[in-house]
Amino acid sequence: MRRPDHQTTTLTAEAVLAPYLREQAASFLRGLRLQREHSAPADAGTQRADEAARALRHAARRISGTLHTFRGALEPVWADQLRAELAWLSGTLAREHAYATRLGRLLDALHQLSGASLPAARPPSGEGASETDKERAALGVGAARAGALLERRLTLARTRAHSAALQALGSSRFHAVADAVALLASEVPLSPSAAEPAGLVLHAPAELAEQRMLDAVAALPPDEAVEPYNEAHDALWHQARQLLRLHRYAHELLRGAPDPALVGPGHALDLHRDAAEAAAAASAAARTPRIAPATAYALGVLHADQRHEVEAARGVFRETWPHAAAVTAS
Amino acid sequence: MRRPDHQTTTLTAEAVLAPYLREQAASFLRGLRLQREHSAPADAGTQRADEAARALRHAARRISGTLHTFRGALEPVWADQLRAELAWLSGTLAREHAYATRLGRLLDALHQLSGASLPAARPPSGEGASETDKERAALGVGAARAGALLERRLTLARTRAHSAALQALGSSRFHAVADAVALLASEVPLSPSAAEPAGLVLHAPAELAEQRMLDAVAALPPDEAVEPYNEAHDALWHQARQLLRLHRYAHELLRGAPDPALVGPGHALDLHRDAAEAAAAASAAARTPRIAPATAYALGVLHADQRHEVEAARGVFRETWPHAAAVTAS
Structure with a gap:
């Protein structure tokens, strides 16, 4: 459903905004119904419950983002309130x-470093091997304990x-939120300006959203490859x-579709997060009182x-950041 | 003193081998004299003592390598014995x-991660900052203790x-070694084949040395970027x-000079070692009995x-590995 850009100059803002919001609202409600059906304790964590939750989050983010960016074309008090409740x-x-x-991420990483799968190649000299084996054994014990500690902590947090x-x-x-979204699925509360052409009403806020993103990227610290412990930059x-x-x-x-040039950078930022x-989480677990040094050691490795x-x-x-993106929406 | 390769076909093996060994032997003896002059306890670790020690190691490695690679052109019993003693x-x-x-390497790394130089940029939200500060503080305490522990251990090892x-x-x-090298500086014990042309006697062993290097490089495990804990490959x-x-x-x-294409790879292998x-060393320090978890944690980070x-x-x-190196000496 890629929409040629020139249509936004002939359509009204309402004709662009309302179908998108209605579609996302319908998707949210569908996700909600599925989530309810599959959120019995026995179902928790099943694939269908996960899918329902994902669809729900997906739609909620889009509704919320649209209410934020295109607030001027919507009923502002309603938009602000719904956005806060969706958040x-x-x-x-x-x-x-x-x-x-x-x-899952931490246990995978621990699994890898505990040497569950020892490399097939053995060193030619016996001397190096025994030191290596000692290191691996120490790390293995610590990794197993660190895994148990993290599992305990994060499973507890997850259950809560x-x-x-x-x-x-x-x-x-x-x-009340569900009712508001159900209403949105049938009727979008708009401001009077929504009757004007989409090009007039929606392009400026979209460009502002892009400009804010470009400013944020420009404000990122320069290449810090030498210092990974710059949590202050996160x-x-x-x-x-x-x-x-x-x-x-x-x-x-x-445009009816996401900007393909931003798929890579967006994915990198998700991984970053x-x-x-x-x-x-590894660092917080290491502050657990009275843990064994071997556990703390493995958590340190994991943190690093x-x-x-x-x-x-x-x-x-x-x-992957496309420098040309500075002009995609202008 | 780059020597055109064709000279090795007109010179005898002795004419190529003997001056090189004499030169390295003289350099070894010079280093030894300086090392003795500067190895009084008060001088330990001074720049001149370090330079003398470096010159000594430099020459010893070259003599030893030459005795190994060109053993066939030398008096073999003498060569084997001197090589063992030099090792x-x-x-x-x-x-x-x-x-x-x-x-030095470990303290530098600890210094970097203990956040002695906190980045100037602060996060815009206060919430993230306090968690970050807690992490940094925990790591800072552990890093200081880990530094003290490593300093104690490695200074003791160094003193010994x-x-x-x-x-x-x-x-x-x-x-006895010094006497043998002093003898080498004036007269190199050669085998009868050293009287034959250098091209005939020295090229084959040099090519064998190159082939052994190429085989070792070819036998290195393929790209393991995803698994840094493959100590078994070291x-x-x-x-x-x-x-x-x-x-x-x-x-x-x-050739009278090292192969410039191998400077980069050689340096990388030094850093690797x-x-x-x-x-x-970080891993061994973490096995010290009764260390604090914060210390073990910092050592884990350091290890990683x-x-x-x-x-x-x-x-x-x-x-940096030049694939073309496969043909440089052939």
Whole structure:
């Protein structure tokens, strides 16, 4: 459903905005129904429950982003309120997924470094081998304990997030959001300017969203390949990720499809976020009182590995970032 | 003193081999004299003592490599014996330097990750900052303790190595090596074949040295970028480094200068060795009984960092390795 750009100059803003929002609202409601059907405790974590939750988050982000970027063409009080409530809801629903992803990521990394699969090639000299084996054994014990500790911590956090999500889904606050989205699926509250041509009303906010993204990318610190422990920079990268998403949804709305040039950089920023959060989880676990030094050691290795992945994701972002993107929407 | 290759076809093997060995022997004796002058405890670690030790190791490696590669043109019993004694001596003298280098490398890495220089950019949101600060503080405390532990361990090892080196320099075994090298500086014990043309006698062993290096490089495991904890592969890389050096000295002897195409790969293999040994030192320190978890954690980070440097060095080696080198000496 790629829409030629010139149509946005002949259509009204309403004709572009309303179908997109209605479509996302319908998708949100579908996700919600599936989520309810599959969120019985026995179903938690099944593939269908995961799919429903993903569809729900996907639609919630798009509605929320559209309400933000194109606020001027919408009923502003309604838009601000729905956006705040969607942020609460999708935040609550996303948390469980985030803990599960983080745990999976950390256990995979631990599995790799505990040497479950020892390389087939053995060193030709026996001397090196025994030292290597000692190192591997020490790391193996620590990795197993670190894995158990992380599993305990993140499973607990996930269970709590699951309960919180179930509780949210039963709350009157939730029913109010669901009602508001159900209303949106049939009728979009617009401002009077929505009757004007889309080119006049929607292009300027879309360009602003793009410009904010470009500014955020320009404000990223220069290549820091030599220092992976610059956690203080993470927030700037996370912000660039958020702004890239807002631009992406605006682009999707106006052109009917996401900007293909931003798929790579967007994916790199997602990986960046996941690795940064996994590193922080390893670091937080290492502050557990009375853990064994071997456990702390493995968590240190894990922290460093994830920070190297953060660094690698920054590198991929820089490599895939299209400088020409500065002009895609202008 | 680059020597045109065709000269090795008109000169005898002796005319190529003897001046090179005499020159290296003279350099060894000069280094030895300086080392003695500057190896009083007060002088240990001064720049002049370091330079003398470096010159000594430099010459010892070249003599030893030449005795190995061109054994057929030399008096074989004498060559084997001197080579064994030089290995003992240069091993003993190199150890002090190795511990000092390792400690410097590890302290630099710790300094970088303890966040002595916090990045100027602060995250825009306060929430992320406090978590980041907690991480940094925990890592800072652990890094300081890990630094103290490594300094204690490696300074002790270095002091022991220094005493062992002084003891070696006073031993009768050492005086026998020094006498043998002094003899070499004036007269090189050759085999009868050394009277034949250099092209006939020296090219085949040089090509064999190159072939052994190429075989070792070909036997290196394929790109393992995804798994930095493959310590079991280190020995194969260390072996490639040794064989590259042997080829390098043979090339130097025949052509009067090292092969410029192998400077980059050789340097990468040196870095590889240093990082692998530093990682092992961090790992060994983490096995110290009763260390604090924060210390173990920082050592884990350090271990991972050094293993990532091992990986990076392998990458640089692969990038700089000249495939055309397969034909340089043939």
